[in-house]
Amino acid sequence: MESAYRVKTGSFEGPMELLLSLIEKRKLFINEISIAEVTNDYLSYIKNLGEFSLSRTANFIMVAATLILIKSRSLLPELKLTEEEEAGIDNLEERLTLYRIVRDASVKIKELLAGPTIWERPFVRNRQIVFSPDPKFTITNISAAIASVVNNLPKKEAPLPKVVVKKVISIEEMIESITKRIEEGLKTSFKKLSGHSDKIKSKEEKVYIIVGFLAMLELVKQGIVLVEQHNNFEDISIKTNHLQLTTDPSSRDYLLRGRPTTNN
Amino acid sequence: MKNIEILIEALLFVKTEPFPKKKLAELLKVDEEAVDQAILSLKKNLNGRGVRLIENAESVMLGAAPEASGLVEAILKEELNKDLGRAGLETVSIILYKSPVLKSEIDFIRGVNSQFILRNLLIRGLIERIPNPKGRGNLYQPTFDLLRFLGVENVKALPSYQSVETALKNFQSAGKMETDEDETGSEQNTA
Amino acid sequence: MKNIEILIEALLFVKTEPFPKKKLAELLKVDEEAVDQAILSLKKNLNGRGVRLIENAESVMLGAAPEASGLVEAILKEELNKDLGRAGLETVSIILYKSPVLKSEIDFIRGVNSQFILRNLLIRGLIERIPNPKGRGNLYQPTFDLLRFLGVENVKALPSYQSVETALKNFQSAGKMETDEDETGSEQNTA
Numbered sequence: 031m032e033s034a035y036r037v038k039t040g041s042f043e044g045p046m047e048l049l050l051s052l053i054e055k056r057k058l059f060i061n062e063i064s065i066a067e068v069t070n071d072y073l074s075y076i077k078n079l080g081e082f083s084l085s086r087t088a089n090f091i092m093v094a095a096t097l098i099l100i101k102s103r104s105l106l107p108e109l110k111l112t113e114e115e116e117a118g119i120d121n122l123e124e125r126l127t128l129y130r131i132v133r134d135a136s137v138k139i140k141e142l143l144a145g146p147t148i149w150e151r152p153f154v155r156n157r158q159i160v161f162s163p164d165p166k167f168t169i170t171n172i173s174a175a176i177a178s179v180v181n182n183l184p185k186k187e188a189p190l191p192k193v194v195v196k197k198v199i200s201i202e203e204m205i206e207s208i209t210k211r212i213e214e215g216l217k218t219s220f221k222k223l224s225g226h227s228d229k230i231k232s233k234e235e236k237v238y239i240i241v242g243f244l245a246m247l248e249l250v251k252q253g254i255v256l257v258e259q260h261n262n263f264e265d266i267s268i269k270t271n272h273l274q275l276t277t278d279p280s281s282r283d284y285l286l287r288g289r290p291t292t293n294n
Numbered sequence: 295m296k297n298i299e300i301l302i303e304a305l306l307f308v309k310t311e312p313f314p315k316k317k318l319a320e321l322l323k324v325d326e327e328a329v330d331q332a333i334l335s336l337k338k339n340l341n342g343r344g345v346r347l348i349e350n351a352e353s354v355m356l357g358a359a360p361e362a363s364g365l366v367e368a369i370l371k372e373e374l375n376k377d378l379g380r381a382g383l384e385t386v387s388i389i390l391y392k393s394p395v396l397k398s399e400i401d402f403i404r405g406v407n408s409q410f411i412l413r414n415l416l417i418r419g420l421i422e423r424i425p426n427p428k429g430r431g432n433l434y435q436p437t438f439d440l441l442r443f444l445g446v447e448n449v450k451a452l453p454s455y456q457s458v459e460t461a462l463k464n465f466q467s468a469g470k471m472e473t474d475e476d477e478t479g480s481e482q483n484t485a
Numbered sequence: 486m487k488n489i490e491i492l493i494e495a496l497l498f499v500k501t502e503p504f505p506k507k508k509l510a511e512l513l514k515v516d517e518e519a520v521d522q523a524i525l526s527l528k529k530n531l532n533g534r535g536v537r538l539i540e541n542a543e544s545v546m547l548g549a550a551p552e553a554s555g556l557v558e559a560i561l562k563e564e565l566n567k568d569l570g571r572a573g574l575e576t577v578s579i580i581l582y583k584s585p586v587l588k589s590e591i592d593f594i595r596g597v598n599s600q601f602i603l604r605n606l607l608i609r610g611l612i613e614r615i616p617n618p619k620g621r622g623n624l625y626q627p628t629f630d631l632l633r634f635l636g637v638e639n640v641k642a643l644p645s646y647q648s649v650e651t652a653l654k655n656f657q658s659a660g661k662m663e664t665d666e667d668e669t670g671s672e673q674n675t676a
Binding site: 043044045046047085086089093124125127128129131132133135136138139140142143144145146147148149150151152153184194 | 307310311346348355356357358359360361362363364366367370374376377378380381383384386387388390391402403404405406407413438441442443444445446447452453454458461462465
Binding site for chain 1: 495499565571574575578581582604607608609634635637643644653656
């Protein structure tokens with residue numbers, strides 16, 4: 031069971047691919063509403079990212095941040111978002127649309143690659159070779175060139191770029207603040223909860239969903255902490271290089287039940 | 295057929311690799327416009343023939359008509375590995391439809407750091423890096439090998455080129471992901 | 486222009502030596518008369534162009550128009566004198582410090598494809614190609630002329646030879662273990 035799940039999760043290289051596939055699986059269009067609907071699926075996916083490298087995990091977490099905003103607003107429409115947060119949401123929609131265009135194009139590119147080739151004329155020189163050195167080929171220059179080659183060899187495991195780490199860490203604050211805002215919203219606007227779009231659900235169900243969502247945010251935060259730790263302590267063992275969110279079966283079960291069960 | 299066109303065709307035949315148009319102008323002692331015109335005419339004259347003209351913004355080269363692909367492969371006995379993984383296909387598609395393109399733009403669309411896959415594609419000779427005249431970061435563009443493998447004479451011949459190109463062009467306004475710097479290396483291949 | 490003529494033109498384009506007409510008939514699965522006719526038509530179509538048809542009783546081949554011979558000479562000569570640039574220096578230095586070396590290894594170390602620069606180095610007698618006794622691809626090594634030009638008796642006499650060789654070797658073995666992550670599959674077609 032566990033390994034079967036891993037095979038499935040390993041098939042997504044990046045967040046766009048995952049998000050698009052979740053939306054398409056439900057046959058939805060790309061818009062804020064559909065993105066909100068698949069947020070829980072997305073978050074529970076990144077909870078199981080165990081097999082991925084840290085940099086991949088960071089990519090997934092960064093997109094998760096925007097999803098969390100979208101989802102939060104869909105749960106509590108009165109939640110005020112900052113301008114920057116709004117821009118992030120528009121941005122994600124656009125990127126998703128772009129990504130889909132590229133993915134569709136790549137299918138055609140693959141077909142073309144399988145088709146005919148325009149062959150080049152092979153390189154042959156039947157001339158007598160006359161030794162013609164470049165005067166710049168001196169021992170000094172060659173030794174400088176090889177030094178720069180060695181110097182430019184890609185490092186075995188590139189550390190996470192600072193910008194990415196900073197972003198991931200700031201997401202932690204973002205989640206904290208959104209959690210606070212949602213909790214406050216829950217208290218103050220409990221009455222309004224049943225009033226918006228999701229008419230099918232009862233108030234209790236609604237609260238249940240929100241609490242589940244908040245618990246999910248906790249899990250995402252743990253992943254962020256790992257990214258942060260990894261960067262402060264470069265030589266953490268391989269095992270902890272990966273995102274290891276809680277796999278406590280009871281909590282997963284809880285989260286699964288907390289997921290909205292809309293069928294479209 | 296004009297003299298300059300004959301000379302260009304002959305040069306490309308002998309040289310067997312992409313030839314910069316600028317260099318053609320120098321060698322032939324004419325301006326670049328004259329070269330462009332001759333190339334346009336050559337292209338027209340080669341249309342429907344056994345030899346085709348492949349081109350990108352800077353260079354041109356000759357290649358065997360894709361209709362003969364199977365036969366040519368049989369006599370060359372050369373095997374091409376044209377397999378690209380999904381990441382490779384996506385990255386190559388972005389570069390084909392939006393070239394020249396920055397790494398940060400590729401990362402923005404794909405939502406991942408494309409460093410490894412770019413390096414891989416560079417090594418395989420499917421894409422090349424050119425300096426960005428407008429500032430930091432390198433630009434990436436398809437190589438002639440990539441066009442040849444696809445069997446197209448230029449990027450405009452790709453499926454839905456117009457619409458995909460427009461879609462990718464328009465997003466620029468939306469701002470880019472300020473990712474890490476380009477770490478595929480900075481050496482230029484001026485070969 | 487008939488299909489068979491297109492195919493013949495394409496085949497002659499990639500074949501850099503005389504092609505027996507008999508063989509063309511076999512490949513195209515037509516009789517020799519059909520081949521003769523197509524060749525006659527091709528010859529007519531190539532009349533006055535940059536690439537011409539050359540034939541004797543049994544064979545045909547394509548060649549550059551004689552009008553272009555002066556220019557062709559000029560570019561061939563230029564190939565021998567041009568500045569090989571940083572790409573040239575880098576590639577030569579890798580071949581010196583890691584000879585004999587596969588093209589795929591050079592590409593992997595440089596992070597770009599070295600096809601064209603290797604050709605240039607070969608033409609100028611700076612490096613030479615030897616078959617790989619252990620399998621596919623060719624190995625590259627410096628020529629004696631190059632070593633003499635540099636004033637070293639053998640590659641081991643190059644500055645910091647030992648440490649560079651070790652660094653390159655380590656990089657390569659580390660790279661081999663990592664390739665699964667970045668979806669490589671970088672089998673190269675040799676230059």
